[in-house]
Amino acid sequence: MATRVLIVDDDRDTADFLKLLVEPRGDLARTASDAAQAREILRSWRPEVALMDLMLPDADGIDLLKDFKEASPETQVIMVTGYGSVPKAVEAMKAGAFSFIEKPVDADVLLVMLDKATEKLQLSAENKRLKEELRDHTSFANIVARSDKMRQLFHLIKSVAPTDASVLIHGENGTGKELVASAIHEHSKRKKGPFIKINCAALPSELIESELFGHKRGAFTGAVSDKTGLMELADGGSLLLDEIGEMPASLQVKLLRVLQDREFRPVGGNRVIQPNFRLICATNINLDAALGEGKLREDLYFRINTVTLAIPALRDRTEDILLLAEHFLDRFSGQHQRNIRSIKPEAAKALLRYRWPGNVRELEHVIERAVIVAEGTDITLDDLPPTIRDAERLPNQTGFVIPPHHTLEEIEKLAILQTLERTRGNKRKAASILGVYRPTLYNKLKKYNLLETQERAPRAQASAPPAPGPNSGAALGNPPAAPAPPAAPTFKPPVPEV
Missing domain, CATH: 1.10.8.60 (Helicase, Ruva Protein; domain 3)
Structure with a gap:
């Protein structure tokens, strides 16, 4: 297949000579006498190889090279340099040039370069094709993965999507819960219907009710017009309630009634609406713990938890x-x-x-x-x-051995204490080792009343008594006092936390 070659040189004799070398190979060649003309040809013709003079009348060759690599990264650029401009050619190589050749151009050397540039183009095209083929085998509904855990998740999505069962998606922040919900919708019989989503933690409770159910004009202060609720908008499609664990208790009752009766009224309205949507819920918290703490209604939990999909952490x-x-x-x-x-x-x-x-x-x-x-x-x-x-290796980063017969709170507190001791109080390093953000670590320190302890520790070290001197008891032959054993950590009553 013919390769498109652009020759950029303000010397007409050089440009014609290069064109005569290129065309007998069966390649298509065009010439440009300056940078402006070269940019115009780049936009309309997309050359695969460019032979580019370093010195042009209206631009520096390296600047033009950079323009080419930004606009068309796949174009292989061979810089043509005059005597004494080799350092400049090396600079061009660092900027992305394929190679360079000195004037006067050796025909045999140039032809070898063109062969290599064409070979690289072919390899790049093959690599791109293989990448796309690999992506087809390592992605599912815009979710990129090849691990066994994610393949199992894909299998579950394919199984549950064609049904109308309510789905509960559980995963840490950033794992892709919304993508999984979208995949369920796209592989369901409702895929031609709307996919409506709302984050229950992002809005005040009074606004969530209005968003979900809609309202009539004058239903409350600020309701200046009728509003269609998301439940009605989701008719024939799917409704995602993200962060369902943050939904206010009063709204949980109303949601449960909708799921049981399949009907509702907008806020301040009398018209009964019978929605037809598939419910998908997502959360990053332990809903079993939320049940125990009374934050989530048990009857609602069973309604939304027909099928649970757990997304593994990265x-x-x-x-x-x-x-x-x-x-x-x-x-x-x-x-x-x-x-x-x-x-x-x-x-x-x-x-x-x-x-x-x-x-x-x-x-x-x-x-x-x-x-x-x-x-x-x-x-x-x-x-x-x-x-x-600066991150350390994943396996057993903290060096922390879980002691038996302790609650989760006790274990978490011990892990924090030991990691801070290991990092000598460096909270940034401790947070990295524990796999949490620094604000999360500070919240944990506050929770366990450890902030003051950590702040006192450096002061205590600074004001520690000096080492025994010549007049101390040890110097007189008296045995040194045994160090006091470390105080055992005191723990609060266990409250399960995940």
Whole structure:
């Protein structure tokens, strides 16, 4: 297949000579005498290979090279340099040039370069095809994964989606609960209907009721017009109630009545509406604990929990980390018009070591940031945030052995204490090792009344008594006093927490 070759040189004799070398190969050649003409041809013709002079009348060749690599990363650029401009050509290589050749151009050398550039184009096209084929086998309804745990989840989604059963999705923040809910809808018989979603934790209780049920004009202060509720809008489709565990108790009663009677009235209205939607709920909290604490009605729980889908945390499916990272790299390289090709091995190792407390959402943000700040064509270790660069290995990061016969609260408190002791009070490192954000660690320290202890510790070390001197009891031959045993931690009454 003919390769499209653009020759950019203001010297007409050189341009014609290069064209005579290229065309007998069966390639298609066009010439441009300056950068402006080259950019115009790039937009309309998309050359696969460019032979580009370093010195142009209206632009620096390296600037034009950068424009080409941004607009068409797959174009292979061979820089043509004059005598004495080799350092400049090396700079061009760092900016993404495929190779460079000095003037006067050696025909045999140039033809070999063109063969290699064409071979690279073919390899890139094959690699892209294989990536797309791999993506077909490692994604399901926009969820990218290849781990056994996620494959099992995909199988469950395919099984439950065609039914009208209520589904409860459980997973930590950032695991992709909304994507799973969307996958259920897209594989259901309701896929042509609307997919309506609401986050129960994002709105005050009085607004959630109005959002769900709708209201009539004048039903309350501020109700200046009629409003159609999301339950009515979801008719014939699916309704996702995200963070269902945060729904106010008063609203839980009304939701239960709708699920039982399949009808409701808008706030302040008399018209009875009989909705026909499939209910999907999602939560990141332990609903069994919420039941025990009275935060969730038991009868509602059984109504929404016909089928439960648990999404594993990213740290529990490490084989998906690099696959997702490559997926995000491809997406953000195109979105931000950056020519980022791969993730360097050291950076990949750091991604695998990190515990990802924010799960897939955190990984997505980390890769987007890396694509933006990367100076070359690859993501390096320096392009990652310090918390990831400095992260320790996943297995047994804390070195904490779970003691028997303790409650979850006691174990959590011990883990925090031991990790802070290990990091010498460095809360940023402790949070990274424990796999939580620093604000979460501070909340735990407050909960267990450990903040003051941690703040006193440095002062206590600073004001510690000096080591025994020549006039101390030890110097006189008296045995040193035995150190006091460490005080046993005191624990609050156990309250299960997950």
